[in-house]
């Protein structure tokens with residue numbers, strides 16, 4: 020079958036290990052099933068994998084992709100929840116120390132077919148296209164948990180999102196706005212800031228800009244490049260919810276400010292199957308849809324990877340398979 024996979028790891032030149040070619044169809048363990056993939060969205064995670072983060076060389080070749088929407092063996096339209104747990108695990112899936120995402124230990128979604136545990140299948144509602152549905156399981160689910168579960172934010176709060184056009188950043192802006200939260204967004208160019216305004220941001224700022232007032236919470240995925248600004252943006256007692264560190268994880272920690280202003284630093288990772296169900300319900304009830312910046316056929320996946328590497332995003336990049 021056609022697949023997009025990591026054939027080598029290269030920290031500095033990740034796309035040198037990206038291959039589009041034939042791979043064997045997945046084997047289906049007991050309790051698992053196969054999905055015929057119709058759409059799969061790209062995440063920064065796929066670039067991390069090609070750099071060897073979370074993907075050791077001895078697991079290659081590894082089909083990339085965490086997210087998929089497609090058709091299951093019984094002909095149902097489904098979305099794959101990407102968090103794969105140890106079979107003995109009970110409770111919040113994201114807390115299982117042995118969890119993995121599709122494409123880390125088990126082959127990923129950038130292929131004609133992907134195998135997943137039956138439990139990980141979630142019905143795709145007819146209101147969402149396959150392309151839209153494929154954006155939900157990683158970036159959008161992460162944003163949902165950051166805002167509503169870990170951040171526990173209420174309507175009327177003011178929240179700063181660092182980054183305007185990435186997958187998680189656009190999801191935060193759209194979901195927060197739909198929930199009545201005042202979303203302020205930083206973006207690296209005029210065009211990116213304009214995009215955030217189109218998505219519903221209340222105000223936009225250049226990275227590091229002085230804000231009109233301090234905020235209740237900051238949503239962080241960028242790390243080193245924005246951490247100091249994020250900490251300084253918070254009002255006393257405010258919270259920073261972090262799910263990524265795209266530019267590195269060694270910023271000055273700002274310890275004095277954290278204890279003196281009694282700030283909370285809250286980690287957040289992916290989300291549960293139940294949260295995915297609630298996110299889908301929210302998309303339908305509020306009429307919100309993932310922002311998709313480009314859709315390319317699976318065979319042209321390299322174009323999508325190149326765009327993400329250059330930071331040329333305006334929402335999600337989706338690979339389609341007809």
Ligand SMILES: NC(=O)c1ccc[n+]([C@@H]2O[C@H](COP(=O)([O-])OP(=O)(O)OC[C@H]3O[C@@H](n4cnc5c(N)ncnc54)[C@H](OP(=O)(O)O)[C@@H]3O)[C@@H](O)[C@H]2O)c1
Nearest residue numbers: 063161182183184185186187206207240262263265288289
């Ligand atoms: N913990 C989890 O479960 C989880 C889940 C999803 C994602 N993540 C992590 O979150 C991060 C974002 O993922 P994604 O898929 O949304 O990536 P993406 O689509 O590539 O978006 C990258 C974002 O980072 C910003 N950015 C990148 N480099 C920057 C720099 N040098 N200075 C300022 N801003 C910069 C961009 O801002 P502009 O709009 O200004 O370009 C953009 O919003 C990744 O590190 C990913 O691994 C973690």
